[in-house]
Amino acid sequence: MIRRPLAAAALALCGVGAVACGGAEVSDSKAAASGTAPRLGRPAATQDGAAGTAPSETAVPTTRTAAASETEALPLAGKVVVIDPGHNGGNFRHTKEINQLVGISNQKKACDTTGTSTNDGYTEAAFTWDVSNRLAKLLKAEGATVKLTRTRSTEWGPCINQRAAVGNKAKADAAISVHGDGAAANLRGFHIIMPKKIGGPVDPVVKDSARLGANVRDAFHSGTGLPYSNYIGKQALNYRSDLGGLNLSTVPKIFIECGNMRNAKDAARFKDSAFRAKMARSLAKGLENYLTSAR
Numbered sequence: 001m002i003r004r005p006l007a008a009a010a011l012a013l014c015g016v017g018a019v020a021c022g023g024a025e026v027s028d029s030k031a032a033a034s035g036t037a038p039r040l041g042r043p044a045a046t047q048d049g050a051a052g053t054a055p056s057e058t059a060v061p062t063t064r065t066a067a068a069s070e071t072e073a074l075p076l077a078g079k080v081v082v083i084d085p086g087h088n089g090g091n092f093r094h095t096k097e098i099n100q101l102v103g104i105s106n107q108k109k110a111c112d113t114t115g116t117s118t119n120d121g122y123t124e125a126a127f128t129w130d131v132s133n134r135l136a137k138l139l140k141a142e143g144a145t146v147k148l149t150r151t152r153s154t155e156w157g158p159c160i161n162q163r164a165a166v167g168n169k170a171k172a173d174a175a176i177s178v179h180g181d182g183a184a185a186n187l188r189g190f191h192i193i194m195p196k197k198i199g200g201p202v203d204p205v206v207k208d209s210a211r212l213g214a215n216v217r218d219a220f221h222s223g224t225g226l227p228y229s230n231y232i233g234k235q236a237l238n239y240r241s242d243l244g245g246l247n248l249s250t251v252p253k254i255f256i257e258c259g260n261m262r263n264a265k266d267a268a269r270f271k272d273s274a275f276r277a278k279m280a281r282s283l284a285k286g287l288e289n290y291l292t293s294a295r
């Protein structure tokens with residue numbers, strides 16, 4: 001979840017203890033999500049041809065060439081995606097560190113927040129870590145180069161400005177920050193957060209971020225069946241100028257709040273690993289649609 005400046009009520013609800021969401025972005029992970037990585041609906045080029053001894057060798061001049069052409073055939077070959085798993089499992093124990101202020105272009109904000117959890121303790125940090133790694137695996141299978149903004153889920157940070165810097169440094173074609181919200185128990189549904197023009201770093205990519213947001217919204221809605229948020233945004237689309245992870249991004253970027261972890265129906269989905277796999281597939285589909293469609 002992400003701390004909203006507006007309603008005090010929302011703030012109070014936003015998390016376990018002090019602060020909850022707030023997005024931050026940073027580095028690479030090879031952590032694997034469980035399960036195999038089903039492709040996103042389109043068969044990739046054969047993976048097993050390159051090694052070839054036998055008949056296929058007559059068709060291609062060298063194994064090197066064969067391997068190269070296979071890579072190029074994958075739909076996301078040449079694309080760079082940065083995935084930001086919101087918060088970190090150790091943030092709860094590092095209040096001082098995560099409360100340090102960092103500049104986000106139009107204001108200063110806390111380095112990071114703890115994130116929320118379901119009522120029975122499944123944390124947002126664990127959720128974002130799980131889904132982000134599943135998503136990374138799927139995108140890599142499609143040929144993308146993928147970086148995560150944190151490499152573990154037991155430490156604190158990184159700060160939101162650093163998380164944004166990872167996408168910028170990678171010159172990502174798309175970046176996504178994964179979160180779960182922590183609103184009142186009677187509210188539910190998912191929403192996408194996109195940047196606004198702020199007279200700052202994100203301005204040149206606001207338009208592409210909106211297109212990315214619409215693609216991910218559509219794919220997540222149809223792929224998971226989760227409803228649009230009934231408490232934020234219009235048809236699950238929301239725009240903000242107070243998130244460091246967006247304000248400082250120079251590459252197209254969005255946040256997704258995958259649902260309300262304090263709502264019983266949404267929470268049941270968050271805690272279901274098969275459903276988390278479905279979330280990841282839906283996010284991958286949305287990213288692929290964005291990355292492979294014309295502007």
Ligand SMILES: [Zn+2]
Pocket residue numbers: 001002020021022023086087115116124179180
């Ligand atoms: Zn969050």
